[in-house]
Amino acid sequence: MAVKSVRRRVGIFGGAFDPPHSGHVALAQAAVAQLRLDELRILPTGQAWHKARVLTEGHQRVAMAELAFGDVPRVILDTREVRRPGPTYTIDTLREVQREQPGAQLLLVIGADQAEALHTWQDAREIPRIAILSIAARARPVSDAPPADISRLPPGFYQPIDLPPFSVSSTEIRARVAAGQPIEGLVTPAVARYIAEHSLYQRTNVPRLDE
Ligand code: ATP
Numbered sequence: 001m002a003v004k005s006v007r008r009r010v011g012i013f014g015g016a017f018d019p020p021h022s023g024h025v026a027l028a029q030a031a032v033a034q035l036r037l038d039e040l041r042i043l044p045t046g047q048a049w050h051k052a053r054v055l056t057e058g059h060q061r062v063a064m065a066e067l068a069f070g071d072v073p074r075v076i077l078d079t080r081e082v083r084r085p086g087p088t089y090t091i092d093t094l095r096e097v098q099r100e101q102p103g104a105q106l107l108l109v110i111g112a113d114q115a116e117a118l119h120t121w122q123d124a125r126e127i128p129r130i131a132i133l134s135i136a137a138r139a140r141p142v143s144d145a146p147p148a149d150i151s152r153l154p155p156g157f158y159q160p161i162d163l164p165p166f167s168v169s170s171t172e173i174r175a176r177v178a179a180g181q182p183i184e185g186l187v188t189p190a191v192a193r194y195i196a197e198h199s200l201y202q203r204t205n206v207p208r209l210d211e
Contacts, residue, residue, distance in 0.1 A: 011040035013109040018056045020068035021187050023166035027136050028072045030163045031109045041078040042069050046088035058082035067190040089122040094130045106131035111138040133158035177201035
């Protein structure tokens with residue numbers, strides 16, 4: 001009897017994860033379940049070219065990602081971008097994983113804000129040729145902001161990930177910590193402990209929260 005070969009489904013979820021928060025974890029869980037992934041590679045970025053500020057050290061963001069995503073099934077923490085010298089581009093990672101796992105179906109997991117900016121990424125038009133774009137809604141900082149404009153995506157195949165909008169962002173968490181405000185519920189308890197033990201986000205140059 002002929003055995004039907006099934007393509008391995010490999011999710012790629014990159015982010016600064018500075019720090020990883022409950023929106024990231026919810027997105028990872030939804031992606032694994034809805035996209036029927038065999039593995040979800042979590043990739044903390046290097047000093048990403050599109051982030052204006054200097055990120056927390058890579059090894060600390062990796063440690064927090066381990067704590068945040070450790071209980072999500074099928075997750076693999078992939079540290080290649082943190083270790084890569086120079087600017088780090090998603091397209092390079094996709095090409096590498098494609099070489100490592102020939103025949104696998106790659107799925108790039110991103111929030112709607114990143115999806116809208118995708119046309120500005122390195123080799124943007126190449127990305128949908130390598131990976132299915134898998135896009136989750138993201139709550140808007142301004143409630144009457146328009147919905148994600150998918151017409152700006154490079155042409156190719158994309159699919160939505162169903163996720164109730166979580167308004168949390170890493171920016172908000174850094175600001176809360178700097179202002180001495182609680183972050184319970186916004187990050188996992190283990191990540192909150194790590195932030196406290198390593199005195200992260202205490203600097204005075206992070207944006208303030210107006211409350
Ligand atoms: P910052 O506030 O520092 O810009 P961030 O909260 O946007 O950080 P990133 O690490 O830049 O977090 O995000 C990694 C990925 O997770 C991106 O694709 C982003 O769109 C997505 N993402 C982040 N927060 C959410 C959220 N609350 N809901 C859905 N997707 C999210």
